[in-house]
Amino acid sequence: MKVEIKFGGLGGQGIITAGYITAKAAGIYDGKESVFTQDYSAEARGGASTSEVIISDEKINYPHVMQADYLIVMSHSAYNDYLHKLKKGGVLIIDEDLVKTDERASEYRVYSIPATRIAEQLGNRIVANIVILGFFTAVSGVVSKDAMWKSIRESVPKKHLELNEKAFHKGFEYYG
Amino acid sequence: MNAGRYFWSGDIAAAEGAIAAGCRFYAGYPITPSSEIAERMALRLPQVGGRFIEMEDEIGSIAAIIGASWTGVKAMTATAGPGISLMNENIGLAVMTEVPIVIVNAMRGAPSTGLPTLIGQGDIMQAKWGSHGSYEIISIYPSNVQETFDLMIDAFNYAERYRVPVIFLLDALLAHMYEKLDVPPQEEIDKRVINRKKPTKPPGETLIYQPDEDLVPPMPAVGEGYKIHATGLTHNEKGHPELTVDAQEKLVKRLNDKIRKHAREIWKVEEYLTDDAKLIVFAAGSEARAVRTAVDMARKEGLKVGLMRPITVWPFPHEYVEKYAVDYLVSEINYGQMYHMVREYASGRVELFPGMGGEIHTPQQVLRAIRRMIE
DSSP states (O other): OEEEEEEEEETTSOHHHHHHHHHHIIIIISOOEEEEEEEEOSOSSSSEEEEEEEEESSOOOSOSOSSEEEEEESSHHHHHHHGGGEEEEEEEEEETTTOOOOGGGGGSEEEEEOHHHHHHHHTOGGGHHHHHHHHHHHHHOSSOHHHHHHHHHHHSOGGGHHHHHHHHHHHHHHOO | OOSEEEEEEHHHHHHHHHHHHTEEEEEEOOOTTTHHHHHHHHHHGGGGTOEEEEOSSHHHHHHHHHHHHHTTOEEEEEEOHHHHHHHHHHHHHHHHHTOOEEEEEEEEEOSTTOEEEEEOOTTHHHHHHSSSSSOOOEEEOOSSHHHHHHHHHHHHHHHHHHTOEEEEEEEHHHHHOEEEEEEOOHHHHHHTOOOOOOOSSOTTSOOTTOOOTTSOOOOOOTTSSOOOOOOSSOBOTTSOBOOSHHHHHHHHHHHHHHHHTTHHHHOOEEEESOTTOSEEEEOOTTHHHHHHHHHHHHHHTTOOEEEEEESEEESOOHHHHHTOOSEEEEEESSSSSHHHHHHHHOSSOEEEEEOOSSSOOOHHHHHHHHHHHHO
């Protein structure tokens, strides 16, 4: 088993954090091998931001995504920039208010969620990445729900634990 | 750190490895992609009774750790391209005055400010030849997070054992890449920690630069009563300037020989499928991870290819290269640096597969280079 996951969006959306949480969930709490890499532009907010996660049963050498099984995008520019990285028939997860798909998306299995809108309804758009992580967990089954939640719990500020828990469950339950 | 399993970046592992090795002083000026080392040390050193200072620049940073080391503490700094260039004059001072220090250089795209967040491997030769003069240092370069933690203990051991600056190379990819690693119990780590030799004779009867048989002089600390005179000028065994051909010959030869004569104890090299290989790909750091995947792909095509990964970059582990009468492909993210070293020692053909920086090669690119060279 080897799964390649790519997250894309803008600085400030928690794209790097989403990758870190996913890789840690798989590596520490599901006991698999995992690697997390990140790339960001010089701006603190608003610039392009991307992270990559490889999960495998075996030791991982090359640490980058070659052909993504999953692409999760939270900005239209990320959709344009990274769609070619997704293998044909792969899973495309989008924030439907921020990404407008075109005919190219027909080659992929597309799952849409208004993650940022849900986060705003919960009280803070900052947890949009956690909403989409919940959704990704339900759609993919790549990381167990338990492991993903443990990893979120260890990575977010304690005072916002409840908000993050709601965000995670809203995202998870949005699927199906 | 408590023993256990953690999910850390190369930067965090470097900082925690240093603390596990006994480092208790850090002076630095944050620079991408090494800033997280400073951040971690600022958090952790006060917790273990150490000191962290954010300095005004990199020249001050290295000067501060040289001074700190003379007080008997294990000291470190971390930087990247523009910062290491500023540190080079004082790296020479640490070589000449034989001060144990560890300097992390997280290599990024260069020259100049280049690509701050992206990988380069352009500082390999600079690690050896950055300061003026003819000297030897030790440089090591891991390729994963576990190894970064483990090798940091070796880095401090080498610095203390040989009284020499150790350049600990990282690259931007490894610095910011997260993997799980196991931290052993501190008692286990302590068993392999080496501390500097102290003078056995009292003050007045000790020449502070008189070497033992291993060519390394014991090192007193400031405040212990020994008259310490440490100068970058050519000096005698008292530490006093002696600007003569004979003193220069005696001192500089020993500074080089204390490393060269112990090279075999220092060398660490990983070999993968080299036994029956017709072609060996030579690569270090993060680039070696792409090469290892490419070697697996090549083997599936029936190509007899292996990987040689120098973990010790300096002193260059030439006996490993000499051991195989094969062709070498040197895959590195620069325009030819280790390539020249391999060419010096290989008996077969040597070719370079360069990258200008920003990313490591993809395994497919390395595989194509392997196929080209075999045909």
